[in-house]
Amino acid sequence: MSPDLLFQYLVAGITYGTIYAIVAIGFNIIYNTTGIINFAQGEFVMLGGMIGVTLHAFVPVPVAIAGAVLATMLVGALIEMLFIRWLRRPSVLRLIIITIGLSIAIRELALLLWGEGVRALPYFTGTAVTSLAIGDVHISPQVLWVLGISAVMVAALNFFFARTLLGRQMRACACNREAAQLCGISAKNMVTLSFVLSAGIGALAGCVISPITYVQYDSGTSLAIKGFTVAILGGLGNSMAAIAAGLLLGTLESFSIWVMPAAYKDVIAISILLFILFVRPSGLFGNAEAARLKDY
Amino acid sequence: MARRRNLPIVVLALAVIAVHLASAAAGKPQYLTQLTMAGYYSLVIVGLTLLMGYTGQISLGHAGFFAIGGYTSGLLTTYNLQGGGAFLSLLRATGLLIAGKDLYGGDLLVMRPWAACLIALAVTVGIAYLVGKPVLKLRGHYLAMATLGFGTIVYKVVLGSSLVGAADGISDIPAFPLFAGLAVTGKSALRVQNYYLAWGLVLGAMALLTNLIHSRVGRALRAIHGAEDAANAMGVDTARYKLHMFVLSAALAALGGVFLTHYNGGIGPSEASIMKSVRYVAIVAVGGMANLWGALIMGVLLNFLSLRGSFGSYDDAVFGLILLAIMLFAPDGLLRVEMVRRLPGLGRLRGRAP
Numbered sequence: 335m336s337p338d339l340l341f342q343y344l345v346a347g348i349t350y351g352t353i354y355a356i357v358a359i360g361f362n363i364i365y366n367t368t369g370i371i372n373f374a375q376g377e378f379v380m381l382g383g384m385i386g387v388t389l390h391a392f393v394p395v396p397v398a399i400a401g402a403v404l405a406t407m408l409v410g411a412l413i414e415m416l417f418i419r420w421l422r423r424p425s426v427l428r429l430i431i432i433t434i435g436l437s438i439a440i441r442e443l444a445l446l447l448w449g450e451g452v453r454a455l456p457y458f459t460g461t462a463v464t465s466l467a468i469g470d471v472h473i474s475p476q477v478l479w480v481l482g483i484s485a486v487m488v489a490a491l492n493f494f495f496a497r498t499l500l501g502r503q504m505r506a507c508a509c510n511r512e513a514a515q516l517c518g519i520s521a522k523n524m525v526t527l528s529f530v531l532s533a534g535i536g537a538l539a540g541c542v543i544s545p546i547t548y549v550q551y552d553s554g555t556s557l558a559i560k561g562f563t564v565a566i567l568g569g570l571g572n573s574m575a576a577i578a579a580g581l582l583l584g585t586l587e588s589f590s591i592w593v594m595p596a597a598y599k600d601v602i603a604i605s606i607l608l609f610i611l612f613v614r615p616s617g618l619f620g621n622a623e624a625a626r627l628k629d630y
Numbered sequence: 631m632a633r634r635r636n637l638p639i640v641v642l643a644l645a646v647i648a649v650h651l652a653s654a655a656a657g658k659p660q661y662l663t664q665l666t667m668a669g670y671y672s673l674v675i676v677g678l679t680l681l682m683g684y685t686g687q688i689s690l691g692h693a694g695f696f697a698i699g700g701y702t703s704g705l706l707t708t709y710n711l712q713g714g715g716a717f718l719s720l721l722r723a724t725g726l727l728i729a730g731k732d733l734y735g736g737d738l739l740v741m742r743p744w745a746a747c748l749i750a751l752a753v754t755v756g757i758a759y760l761v762g763k764p765v766l767k768l769r770g771h772y773l774a775m776a777t778l779g780f781g782t783i784v785y786k787v788v789l790g791s792s793l794v795g796a797a798d799g800i801s802d803i804p805a806f807p808l809f810a811g812l813a814v815t816g817k818s819a820l821r822v823q824n825y826y827l828a829w830g831l832v833l834g835a836m837a838l839l840t841n842l843i844h845s846r847v848g849r850a851l852r853a854i855h856g857a858e859d860a861a862n863a864m865g866v867d868t869a870r871y872k873l874h875m876f877v878l879s880a881a882l883a884a885l886g887g888v889f890l891t892h893y894n895g896g897i898g899p900s901e902a903s904i905m906k907s908v909r910y911v912a913i914v915a916v917g918g919m920a921n922l923w924g925a926l927i928m929g930v931l932l933n934f935l936s937l938r939g940s941f942g943s944y945d946d947a948v949f950g951l952i953l954l955a956i957m958l959f960a961p962d963g964l965l966r967v968e969m970v971r972r973l974p975g976l977g978r979l980r981g982r983a984p
Contacts, residue, residue: 371771417958424961426770427688431915431957434690434908438950446947555904559782562775597790604779604786611776612764 338470343588349477349546351584352484353379356539357561358568358576359491360532366508366571367528370429374413374437375536376558377444382406382537383549384444387453395455399541403534409440410533414526437554444551454548455541462545476545483542487535488577504528508571556600563607569617579618635844638923639837646829650822661934662825663816668933669828670890671910673835675929676922677882678910683920684843685875686855687766688774690907691781692883697902698757699750699884700891701788704800706746707892712739743806743814747888751881758880759873766872769858778904785902799898806892814892824893831889832926835882839922851875855920905946912953918963928964 357375364372386402393401417432424432457464458479465472495501506514507524515521540549547553564583568575583603590602610617653661678692711718711727721727726745729738741749765776788794795801805815812823842848853861854868862868891897900906913932917925932949935941941948956963 371775417954421958427686428957428961430688430771430774431911431953434911435950435954435957438905438908438946439954442944442947442950559775559779563779566772566775595790598786600786601783601790604783607779608765608776608783611768611772611779615768615772 341471343591344585345471345473345477347585347588348581349480349584350587351564351581352480352577353539353543353547353557353580354560354564354583355577355580356484356487356535357557358564358580359488359573360536361561361565362571362573362576363532363535364528365565367504368418368525369426370418370433371562372529372532373430373433373558374440374554375532375561376554376556377437377440378406378410378533378536378554379540379543379557380444380549380551380554381409381440381533382540383455383544383553384448384453384540384551385537386455386541386544387549388448390455395458398455399538402541403537406537406540407530407534410529410531411526413533414529418529419522419526437558441552441554448551450551452548452550454544457545458542474546476542480542480546483538487538488573491531491535491573500527559600559607560603563603563610566607566610566615567618569619572617572619575617575619582618635840636837639833639840642836642926643833646826646833650825659818659821662821663818664934664937665930666821666825666828666893667890667937668930669825669832670886670893671933672832672926672929673886673889674883674910675913675917675925676832676835676839677879679914679917679919679922679925680839680843680851681875681879682911682914683918683922683925684848684851684855685872686858687872687876688777688911689876689879690774690778690904690911691784692879692910693902693904693906694781694784695754695758695880695883696887696906697784697788697897697899698754699887700897700901701794701800701887702750702753703743703746703888704803704891704897705794706741706749707743707804707806708740708800708802710738710740712737740804743804743892744808747806750888751884754884755877755881758877762873762876762880766869766876778907781902781904781907785899785904788902789899795898797899799896799901800891801896803891803895803897805895806889814889816893816895828889828893831885836922836926843922847871905949908953909946909949912949912956915956916952916964921963924963 357379360375360378361371364370364375382402384402385405386398389398389401392398413436417436418429421428421432457474457476459475462474465474466478493501495505503514503519504524504527506517506519507521511521514524560583564576564580567583568577568579583606586606587599587602590599594602649665650662653659653665674692674696678689681687681689711721722739726742727739728742761780765773765780768776788799789797805813805817807813808827812827813820814824814827816824843851850861850866850871853864853866854871858868887897887901913929914925916932917923917928932952936945936948
C-alpha cells in the first residue's frame with residue numbers, strides 16, 4: 335500500500351465520516367430535548383436529497399438545496415406535531431415503534447413519488463471527473479464541498495446553541511424540562527424545533543452528499559444505522575464527540591475494504607455498534623462514572 | 631383452570647379443521663397453501679409475542695433468526711459434499727448424508743433434511759444465546775438498536791455471501807420427508823397434509839406457550855415486564871429468564887424458517903430483511919402485545935392477506951401504517967384481553983390475573 339493510496343482511502347473515509355457525524359448530530363439534537371431516538375432520521379437525509387434533485391429540474395442548485403432544506407424542515411415539524419406532540423407520557427417502546435412506522439411510511443411514500451430510480455444533484459463545481467491534484471492524490475471538489483458545508487453547519491449549530499436565546503432555551507429543556515417550563519419556556523415548542531433543526535441539517539447533508547453517493551428511496555436506512563453507531567460511539571447526546579466518532583467510523587469503514595469484501599462494509603459499522611453497546615454504552619468519550627447512573 | 635386454559639387450543643384445532651372443510655367445499659384448495667405459509671410465520675409471531683408482550687423486551691431482529699434457520703437447513707440440504715476427506719466419510723458412516731443426482735445427472739451428496747433441521751435449530755439457539763447474553767443487558771432504545779443491528783448484519787451477510795446465493799438466495803431445496811410418506815413440500819398432492827402439519831406445529835407451540843405463561847415462569851416474566859428492578863429485588867433471576875425467553879422465541883422463529891424453506895423449496899435474502907422483522911413486531915403490536923391469541927389471529931389474517939397479494943405493491947407500506955396507527959391510537963393493541971373477557975361465556979378464559 336503506497337502512501338498515496340492510503341491518503342486516498344483516508345479522504346474517502348473522512349467524507350463519509352462527516353456525513354455520518356451530521357446524521358449523528360441530528361439524532362443527538364432530538365435525543366437531547368426529548369429522550370427519543372428518531373428512527374426516521376435517515377429518511378430526512380433521503381428526503382433532502384430527493385427534494386433537492388426534484389427542485390433542481392426548475393431552479394439552480396443553491397435554490398434547490400435551500401428549498402429542499404425548508405421542505406424537509408416542514409416535514410420534520412409536521413411529524414412532531416401530528417405524531418409526537420399530543421402523546422401523553424408515551425413509553426419508550428411506543429416511541430420507538432412510532433418512529434419506525436414513520437420511517438417506513440416516509441420511505442414508501444418516497445417510493446410512490448419518485449420510484450426506485452437512483453438520483454443525484456450535479457457536482458457543485460466541475461463534473462464527476464474533475465479532480466484537484468495534491469501531489470499524486472486526487473480529490474473531487476465535491477469532497478471539499480461536503481467538508482466545508484459540514485464545518486459551517488457545525489459552527490452555526492454551535493453558535494445557535496451557545497449564543498442565541500432560542501438555542502439556550504433548547505438547552506435548558508434538555509437539562510431540566512420542568513425547570514425550563516417554570517422559567518416560561520414552552521417545552522413543547524422546543525421539541526418541535528428540535529425536529530425542525532434535525533430535519534434541516536439532515537436534508538442539507540443529503541443534498542451535499544448526493545453527487546457522490548446518489549440518493550434512492552431507501553438510502554436513509556443504512557445512514558440511520560451508521561449515524562446511530564456514531565452517536566453511540568461518541569456518547570449519545572454529545573455532538574462534538576459525534577464528529578470525532580464519525581471520522582473514526584468513516585475511516586475504519588474505508589480501510590475495511592482492504593481486509594473484507596465491500597459487500598460487508600456495513601457489517602463492520604454495525605459490529606462496532608454492537609461491540610460498543612456491549613462493552614461501553616456510554617461511548618468512547620462518555621463519562622463512565624456518570625454512565626453508571628443511567629439506564630441503557 | 632387447566633381445562634379452561636386448554637379450551638382455546640381445542641377451539642383452534644376445530645377451527646383448523648373447519649377452515650380445511652370450508653376451503654374444500656368452496657373449491658378453493660389453494661387457500662390452504664397460503665394458510666400453511668401463514669402458519670409457519672405465526673410460529674415466529676407467537677415466539678416474539680412471548681418476548682415482547684410477556685417479557686417486555688423488543689426485538690427488531692427476529693427475521694434474522696428465521697433466516698438463520700431457513701438458510702442453514704437450505705444450505706446443508708443443497709450443498710454438494712461430493713469429494714473426499716476423513717470427516718466426510720465419518721459423516722457418511724453415520725447415515726446423515728444422502729446421495730442423489732443433480733439437475734444434470736451429476737453425483738450429489740447432501741445432508742439429510744432432518745439432520746439439517748436439527749443442526750439449523752442448534753445453530754440458531756447457539757447464536758441466540760451468544761447474541762442474547764450481552765444484548766439483553768440493554769434496555770429501551772439501546773436494545774432496539776442492538777437487535778436491529780443484529781438483524782441488519784444477518785441480512786447483509788446473506789446478501790453478500792455467494793455461498794448462499796447472494797441476492798438470489800438458495801433454490802431447489804429438497805422436500806423434508808418426515809414419516810409415512812408425509813413430507814414438507816409444496817407439491818399440491820400433499821397440500822392438505824402440509825396444512826395440517828403446519829397447524830399441528832402451531833397448536834403445539836400455542837399449547838407450550840399458554841402453559842408457560844400461566845406457570846411460575848409466566849408470573850416471573852410479567853414481573854420483569856412490570857418492573858425489572860423490582861422483580862430482581864424479589865429474587866427473580868431476570869437476566870436468566872430474559873435470555874431463556876429470547877432463545878426460545880429465536881428457536882420458534884428458526885423452526886418456522888426451516889419448515890417454510892423446505893415447503894417453498896427456496897429462501898431469499900428478503901426473509902432476513904429489516905422490513906420482515908418490523909412486520910413481525912407490527913403483528914405482535916396489533917394483536918395486543920401481551921396476547922398470544924390476538925397475535926396468532928392477526929398474524930394469520932395479515933400474513934394470509936399479504937401472501938394472497940391483497941396489498942399489492944403497498945405491502946410494506948401497509949405494515950408500516952398499521953404499526954403507526956396502532957401505536958398512536960391503540961397502544962394496547964386491537965384485540966385486548968378485556969374484550970375477550972367481555973364476550974359471554976368466555977369470562978374467565980384467561981384466568982383472573984389483571
